[in-house]
Amino acid sequence: MDDKIERPAEIAAQSFKVIRAEMHEMGYHFAAHQQAVIERVIHSTADFEFADLIQFSPAAIPHGIAALQRSAPIVTDVNMVRIGINQRRAQGLGSTIHCYVGDVSAEDTAANGLTRTAAGLHLAHEKGLLANAIVVIGNAPTALFSVIDLIEQQGVRPALVVGVPVGFVNTIESKDALSQLDSVPWFITTGRKGGSSVAVAMVNTLLRLAHGEPSEAI
Amino acid sequence: MDDKIERPAEIAAQSFKVIRAEMHEMGYHFAAHQQAVIERVIHSTADFEFADLIQFSPAAIPHGIAALQRSAPIVTDVNMVRIGINQRRAQGLGSTIHCYVGDVSAEDTAANGLTRTAAGLHLAHEKGLLANAIVVIGNAPTALFSVIDLIEQQGVRPALVVGVPVGFVNTIESKDALSQLDSVPWFITTGRKGGSSVAVAMVNTLLRLAHGEPSEAI
Numbered sequence: 384m385d386d387k388i389e390r391p392a393e394i395a396a397q398s399f400k401v402i403r404a405e406m407h408e409m410g411y412h413f414a415a416h417q418q419a420v421i422e423r424v425i426h427s428t429a430d431f432e433f434a435d436l437i438q439f440s441p442a443a444i445p446h447g448i449a450a451l452q453r454s455a456p457i458v459t460d461v462n463m464v465r466i467g468i469n470q471r472r473a474q475g476l477g478s479t480i481h482c483y484v485g486d487v488s489a490e491d492t493a494a495n496g497l498t499r500t501a502a503g504l505h506l507a508h509e510k511g512l513l514a515n516a517i518v519v520i521g522n523a524p525t526a527l528f529s530v531i532d533l534i535e536q537q538g539v540r541p542a543l544v545v546g547v548p549v550g551f552v553n554t555i556e557s558k559d560a561l562s563q564l565d566s567v568p569w570f571i572t573t574g575r576k577g578g579s580s581v582a583v584a585m586v587n588t589l590l591r592l593a594h595g596e597p598s599e600a601i
Numbered sequence: 602m603d604d605k606i607e608r609p610a611e612i613a614a615q616s617f618k619v620i621r622a623e624m625h626e627m628g629y630h631f632a633a634h635q636q637a638v639i640e641r642v643i644h645s646t647a648d649f650e651f652a653d654l655i656q657f658s659p660a661a662i663p664h665g666i667a668a669l670q671r672s673a674p675i676v677t678d679v680n681m682v683r684i685g686i687n688q689r690r691a692q693g694l695g696s697t698i699h700c701y702v703g704d705v706s707a708e709d710t711a712a713n714g715l716t717r718t719a720a721g722l723h724l725a726h727e728k729g730l731l732a733n734a735i736v737v738i739g740n741a742p743t744a745l746f747s748v749i750d751l752i753e754q755q756g757v758r759p760a761l762v763v764g765v766p767v768g769f770v771n772t773i774e775s776k777d778a779l780s781q782l783d784s785v786p787w788f789i790t791t792g793r794k795g796g797s798s799v800a801v802a803m804v805n806t807l808l809r810l811a812h813g814e815p816s817e818a819i
Contacts, residue, residue, distance in 0.1 A: 391716050391717075394743075394770045397769070397770045398768055398769040401769045402769065426768065427767065428767065429767050429768060429772075429792070429793035429794045429795070429796075462684045462685075463681050463684055463685045463797065463798075463801070466681055467680075467681045467797070498609050499609075525612075549645065549646065549647050550616055550647060551615070551619045551620065551647065552612045552616050552619075553612070554647075575647035576646070576647045576648065578645065578646060578647075578798050579681065579685070579797065579798055580681075580767075580796050580797055580798050583681070
């Protein structure tokens with residue numbers, strides 16, 4: 384079975400070749416940066432439907448790249464997203480990655496009527512981490528609604544909100560609400576789909592682009 | 602926006618109600634344990650295609666539940682899977698969760714011609730952790746091929762292999778090879794789809810079932 388074990392760089396290069404060929408056959412054409420984000424999400428999910436679902440506010444990708452090049456902190460809703468983000472590439476830009484869902488007490492959530500992920504985002508805000516940050520919501524619509532509240536009611540201004548929660552209750556509504564903001568750049572996936580793997584793929588593409596690396600690098 | 606923030610238990614109950622209703626409309630009928638695994642994967646991905654893609658070897662779910670009730674270790678290929686597995690429920694059964702991808706040196710991989718994830722599985726084997734374990738491959742076909750080699754060539758016998766890597770190169774082949782084993786129980790997703798979120802949903806369902814909890818519990 385050793386013949387099946389190829390070098391990671393070759394596996395990645397071949398994978399992106401297949402993805403691009405199939406996207407081309409399906410008639411998709413995107414600008415280079417958008418293509419980089421979309422193809423990496425497809426690489427992580429094997430789901431070409433994301434080519435139709437991913438939407439960006441105007442210039443959201445350049446905003447995200449520039450923020451990372453200024454060492455923007457990255458704040459996530461859940462630990463699966465935190466740990467999936469490439470720490471070496473983030474550190475190389477001086478960016479730190481944060482998730483406070485595990486630091487939230489039962490009292491915090493009960494007192495404020497918040498879910499744990501939403502309370503984690505509020506804790507990040509109290510620590511001053513959301514301003515000019517890349518805020519990444521891969522799981523919880525409640526966390527995304529909290530971020531939107533902080534933007535609208537408290538004037539918090541992240542550099543970019545990656546809002547791609549997955550699910551069946553309030554998920555579409557949370558992403559619709561994000562996409563109506565014009566005060567903050569955003570990425571969303573329309574509809575129910577999204578998730579930790581999608582969020583991670585998006586941020587890892589931005590980190591590659593911020594480093595000036597080809598998007599299919601390992 | 603506070604009206605959108607509901608209690609997590611209510612959100613989960615409503616989500617599973619929607620999933621079951623839509624599966625029923627689509628004509629899907631599964632035995633209770635299989636339904637529990639499939640609906641939690643759909644809950645994590647919003648992708649009903651998994652109802653067609655998930656396959657189990659005979660009695661794989663009872664084997665997995667019994668192993669967890671005997672405190673089987675859980676060994677994962679990547680840290681996103683490790684951290685997504687519910688640690689509280691695993692600890693409650695005496696199960697520990699392991700991932701060695703971060704402990705592999707460049708020399709280990711170069712010397713053996715292995716990817717980092719595959720070398721991580723070999724390291725787990727050297728530590729005696731694969732026998733009677735729940736082995737969970739959510740990302741890397743190379744890691745799954747290594748597990749299959751250890752089963753076939755060294756007689757290693759995990760209690761269950763959850764083999765759901767995602768991707769475009771060798772992924773389908775790795776899952777086909779796993780599904781041809783009759784010496785070890787397995788879960789797979791046929792085709793390209795799979796991934797960390799799918800693997801996590803499957804193992805978290807087994808942990809719930811091993812605790813005797815309703816599958817839609819938080």
